Amino acid sequence: MTTQEVKHKLATILSGDVKGYSRLLAKDQEGTIRTLNAHKGVMANLIQQCQGKVIDAPGDNVHAEFPSVMDAVQCAVEIQKELKNRNDELPEPRRMEFRFGINLGEVSEKEGKVFGDGLNVAARIQLLADAGGICLSGTVYEQIKDKLEFRYEYIGKQTVKNILEPVRVYQILLDAQAASLVSRWKRAGLNYWKRVHPAIKIILAVAALINAANIYWQLYTKPSPTSVEITSKERVALQLPDKPSIAVLPFTNMSNDPTQEFFSDGLTEEIINGLSKVPKIFVIARNSSFAYKGKPIDIKQAGREMGVQYVMEGSVRREGNQLRITAQLIDATTGRHVFSERYDRELKDIFTTQDEITIKVLTALQVALKEGEYARFKSRGVSNVEAYFKLLEAWDVFQQVNKESNARVRRLAEEALTLEPVSSKAYAIIGMTYFWDYWLDPSKPPDESIDTGIRMAKKAIAFDRGNSYAHGVLGMLYVNKGEYDRAVQESEIAASLDPGALTNLGSTLMHACRFTEAISVLQKALRYNPVRPHSSCLMNLANSYSQIEQYDQAVYYYKELLQKQPDHFFAHLGLANTYSKMGRMEDARKEAAEVLRINPKFSLERFATRVRFKNPMYKERYL
Known part of the structure; x- marks a missing residue:
């Protein structure tokens, strides 16, 4: 030839x-x-x-x-x-x-x-x-x-x-079924199926057959939280911190346009972020502050529930390019109004106005800023007003956590970058969208998503080394890449810049198999979020307790999470695993049934490829 x-x-x-x-x-x-x-x-x-x-x-x-x-x-x-x-x-x-x-x-x-x-x-x-x-x-x-x-x-x-x-x-x-659960385990050559307790294996197999015609549910889409009840009046008040403490409640949107809700929420978050950068005061995290959104509020009760001395509330009205912002600071221990101010400004002055309000609070709390602290306090990762509004909208959409919203967030952040090419905040948000690609979009190679996300987060940090969010994003991306020491290092930087990042640090410590340290950090994070803790905080507390075989504590935190989010998929999965280790097989079977009720086509094989622990032994125990 x-x-x-x-x-x-x-x-x-x-x-x-x-x-x-x-x-x-x-x-x-x-x-x-x-x-x-x-x-x-x-x-x-x-x-x-x-x-x-x-x-x-x-x-x-x-x-x-x-x-x-x-x-x-x-x-x-x-x-x-x-x-x-x-x-x-x-x-x-x-x-x-x-x-x-x-x-x-x-x-x-x-x-x-x-x-x-x-x-x-x-x-x-x-x-x-x-x-x-x-x-x-x-x-x-x-x-x-x-x-x-x-x-x-x-x-x-x-x-x-x-x-x-x-x-x-x-x-x-x-079609919705995609592929049978068992065949996908075999195709991947994994042995996880063998490690599932026989009782759970039977119920998973039977339930998979029963639910084979149900709609495909994306495994890593974050469950929508149910409405959260504010803690009852009978709850014992938390002890006040040993420094000035404050909760900033969501500012009310007084505009005629309900779509401007993201603007009033964004203003609230910017004030929380600004105050959180000051180590001399204790600031309640966003999740717990926003638990009061749209509810009648007893300021004294709110102060007791969150364990703070001061509570701030306010309103925003936007008409075209004109803003009217009212803000009042109240001593929750006495009900006394510390100050009440009105700010009539043009939209282009939004950053200056945010700083004015925050400095007014610091002055009232008798907190003085040093020169270096003042520079970090004013840093927000964006200076162009149009870009800022794009990022506010992006952050609002981000809360939905699904494949479509993730793509929209990236588009908005990229549009913000065209308006301000050096926006650290925009790069950090884009980096986070690639983190979610890893979980939400199985069609994309996970290694490519992670590497791109790391590049974006590093760019954000290059433009603003004090961007706590960017360091936190980079830490989570390093976890997914399996670089646990780097993940912890970045998360420690994030938490040093903003206590709101303690949950992130605790989570990375858990993945690094430093469970006792993770528990200590996550317990501290709970103090910053006493009313509505972040779901990942409760979840990773439970996971950490389970890994060190303190099963009763693990069950307590899994159930705490399920009280707030009854359909939280991973909480049911973790609870089934923990009950199985405790020998409570009837309870394990009930939780396994809940797992398949929420996600009829759950794939242990695909889940196993995404789970990250530094020590493979703990990965096997988790599964």
Whole structure:
């Protein structure tokens, strides 16, 4: 054979075979061959209709070449739909399911025969597909991800025989079920299923079958919190800190436009952020302050519930470019008004006005700022008013925590960057969107999301080293990358700049398997958030107690979280695991049922690939 006789080309190759073909042959050879030929006839017709051609079809295999990636993918989907319809008409023992792999790569052709890496990769990734499923190489996915109305799941990099670099592989989610839970465990080659207690294994398997037709629920979407009741009057008052203490309640939006709510919330948060940068005062974190939003407030009671001496409240009215802000500071121990001020300003003066209000509070509390503290106090990561409004809106959307809102947040932050290219706050928010990509968007390679997020967070810090949020984001991204010491280092910087970042520090300490330290930090974080603790604070407290085998404490904090958010997926999952370790199998079964009620298609395999602990032993115990 001479090189002139061989034609080299770039081609889209579809490769398929029958899942469990040998088993079908052993049961009914004649019927299996008859079904196979009928299915092959269907495939040949559809391949031709999609401008493709069958290049080989030995045994139960089929290989086809297409002029375009889109033609190949659409054809594979149509084939699977048609074969499913035909299988539904057959007795169950004769049903035959194909699995497909599609790759775009270089092949060679001689005398009508096609061979080479492009075909080999397609044949290899076909083996990763579920029965009735379709897997794509990374080269195919990049061509179609924004062009075809399908959903995709990234299932990792796969080593392919005789191919130097691992191949990125995606699965098309043809319907809500996507892929069976057990087959995905087997495909990943994981043994986590074996480690699940038999009682829980049975209920998971049964419930998975019962719920197979339910709507696909994205595993890492944050559950929507239920309404939180303010602590009762009977609750014992917290001891006042040994320094001036304050809670800033959400400013009321007095504008005619209810969509301006994000502006009044943003003003409140900026005042909280500014005060939190001053180490000489104790400031209640946002979550607990905002627990009072939209509720009638007894200032003295609120002060007792949050354990602070002073409470600030106010209102905002925006009419075009004009602002009217009222702010009053009240001594919650006596009900005395310390001051009440009104600020009539133009919109362009919003930063100056925020600083005026904050300095007024510091003066009333008799707190003097040193020169270095004043510079950090005034830093907010954005100086352009239009960019600031973009970021306020982005932060408001961020609270939804889902794939669509995450994409919108990134767009808003990128728009803010076009207005202010050196905005540390914008870069930090963009970095956080890549953190959420890791959890919310299985179609994106997780390593790429993490690396991009780290670059964005580092840019934010380069523009403002005092940006606590950016350091916190970088810490969380390092956890996902498995660089635990760096994660703790960044989180410690964040917490030193803003006590509101203590929850972040406690979480990174937990992932670094420093559980006793994590518990100490998270308990301190609870004091800054006494009314509505952040869910991750309670969750990671429970996880840490469970890891050091203080199971009663773990159960207490899991239940505390579930009282506030009854459908918190990870709390039910952790509680099931903890009950199992305690030997309380009936309780474990109930929690396992709750896990599958909330997420009928929970994938332990995918969850296991995302869980991060520095010591693998603790990862096994967590799962």
